[in-house]
Amino acid sequence: MKNVPWSVEETQHxxxxxxxPKFQVKxxxxxxxxxxxxxxxEQMEKAGYFRSKEQIVxxxxxxxxxxxxxxxxxxxxxxxxxxxxxxxxxxxxxxxxRPANQLTGVLESRETPAPSPLSAANDGECTTLSTSLxxxxxxxxxxxxxxxERENMMLQHMEQSTSAMLGLLERMVKTMEEKQPKYx
Numbered sequence: 001m002k003n004v005p006w007s008v009e010e011t012q013h014x015x016x017x018x019x020x021p022k023f024q025v026k027x028x029x030x031x032x033x034x035x036x037x038x039x040x041x042e043q044m045e046k047a048g049y050f051r052s053k054e055q056i057v058x059x060x061x062x063x064x065x066x067x068x069x070x071x072x073x074x075x076x077x078x079x080x081x082x083x084x085x086x087x088x089x090x091x092x093x094x095x096x097x098r099p100a101n102q103l104t105g106v107l108e109s110r111e112t113p114a115p116s117p118l119s120a121a122n123d124g125e126c127t128t129l130s131t132s133l134x135x136x137x138x139x140x141x142x143x144x145x146x147x148x149e150r151e152n153m154m155l156q157h158m159e160q161s162t163s164a165m166l167g168l169l170e171r172m173v174k175t176m177e178e179k180q181p182k183y184x
Contacts, residue, residue, distance in 0.1 A: 010049045017043040019094045067091040089147035
């Protein structure tokens with residue numbers, strides 16, 4: 001199955017299994033992750049998707065890189081509206097709470113990530129997909145809404161910072177003009 005593009009549904013299933021809290025705990029505490037990725041292969045097969053371990057690892061690496069790049073771009077001052085990668089909100093729910101991935105001074109998150117439909121339905125168990133497709137779609141819609149809300153907050157913060165900076169520059173220019181000798 002080389003070069004077969006991942007469908008949106010297939011990617012969503014992978015993220016749901018990978019983002020499961022119990023799986024994340026195992027992943028963080030494990031030094032050898034090959035067996036864990038084998039579990040992802042099994043879960044994907046149960047859901048009707050057939051990918052190799054290498055394909056799953058590469059897909060996760062690619063999504064995490066896109067997430068980190070977007071996060072870095074969002075943290076740069078002067079950046080206008082950017083296109084967030086697909087599944088940004090879902091990845092942010094898992095990766096955004098890790099200290100190495102926190103933005104400092106740009107956004108203060110006062111919300112806790114919404115639980116995934118898998119963890120809500122199975123109390124964190126990652127063995128089966130027991131939620132309905134509607135529950136999963138609702139989860140992704142709410143994740144998109146939260147991401148849009150965070151983006152709007154960041155844009156508002158950037159506008160406030162820009163206004164403050166312009167005010168400071170105006171005062172500096174006025175002070176410099178007042179101190180400069182006047183020639184007639």
